[in-house]
Amino acid sequence: MGDSSVTPRLGSLKALLGIVAGAGASYGIYKLISRHSIKKNKKSVTSESAGDRISSQPSDSVMQPGSLLARVSGMQVICPQRSDASSREITHQSPSNMEPKHLKMLLLCLQSSNNTSERCKILLTLGNSAAFTSNQNLIRESDGIPIIAGFLCDPEPDVRVQTLNALNNLCMNIQNQEQLTVYVPQVLELIEMSQMNSDLQLSALRLLTNLSVTDKHQHLLKQSVTLLLSLLVVGSEALQVQALKVLVNLSSNPDMMDDIVQAQAPASVLLLFDAKTAQPVLLRLLTFAGNLKAWRPSSQVADELRRRRDCLFRVLLDESSQLHSKLVQLLSHPDGEVKAQVARILT
Secondary structure: OOHHHOOOOHHHHHHHHOOOOOOOOOOOOOOOOOOOOOOOOOOOOOOOOOOOOOOOOOOOOOOOOOOHHHHHHOOOOOOOOOOOHHHHOOOOOOHHHOOHHHHHHHHHHHHHOOOHHHHHHHHHHHHHHOOOHHHHHHHHHOOHHHHHHHHHHOOOHHHHHHHHHHHHHHOOOHHHHHHHHHHHHHHHHHHHHOOOOOHHHHHHHHHHHHHOOOHHHHHHHHHHHHHHHHHHHHOOHHHHHHHHHHHHHHHOOHHHHHHHHOOEOOHHHHHHOOOOOOHHHHHHHHHHHHHHHOOOOOHHHHHHHHOOOOEHHHHHHOOOOOHHHHHHHHOOOOOHHHHHHHHHHHO
16 A cells, blocks of 8 residues: 555544553563662574654544554454544554554654653554564664664653563564664663663563674673673572573673673672572573583683682682582482583583
8 A cells, every 4th residue: 555545643643542552562582779779592502582752733533443553452443433534544454564654653653742651552562563574674764763762761661661672572683783782781771770670671681682692792791791690699580581591692602701701790699509599590590601611711811810809700610619519419409401401511
């Protein structure tokens, strides 16, 4: 359908978006706690896989059955007795096959919105549409990535979460990743300064997981290792798993190892090598440790690292580390996969 057949009003679209309330969750996959306190791999199985505001005039409209927004949101829409012609201008489209004009309308509406709930709904709709490769490309070609990423600094946490979720799905595209890398420092700051174990931290870590799946952009995260290790010792199980996914990805790249082993690390990381640690966390922790153990520094490098008392090398890899004894104890773990991982490390 050509652009000439669609001339929607932004105000009508805003009214439509105002009822997209049940949209499905996004498909995609120190200075911690606050300012007042401390922040598939492509090669092997040791790695894991994630402007100016435009004003508009409000007008009343309804969402038609089978319309773009109805399909993207997954809502069932009751056909009204009277229908506004402008609502029919958003034609029957699947979120997997949107046209540029549809996404442009959503992006324009996002820029013009002054309502927190509405911004969340628009971002959620864009995020769901970005689960499809065709839409990932369309959003990029419509200059949508910087528009969406601009809401990383929105004052409302819910808006920032939906922004991260949308960017996470957009990140499942190599060309999009090139544009997304510029936002890595901002995403790290969100993790560092957000409330501990918040949805905001989890969403940000999911985005970093997807960005770190390949070697190309991992160097952008070399200063984040201390932050990620800190999250391991103070975070919930969900946060630990997500932080470890990033660490596993980084540690599967030999070029990253120098930065990883000299990062400051809390000694309490060792306490996680325990039978009481949740199995999803322990398995990834062992994978991370296995990647570290596979690294072989020269004697000169090892001696230099030993002089850094609180670095990861001293905590996990040095001869003085208690990791070996911790691993031996885990050989009696009831989970067979855990025991197998431990045996591989000790071999």
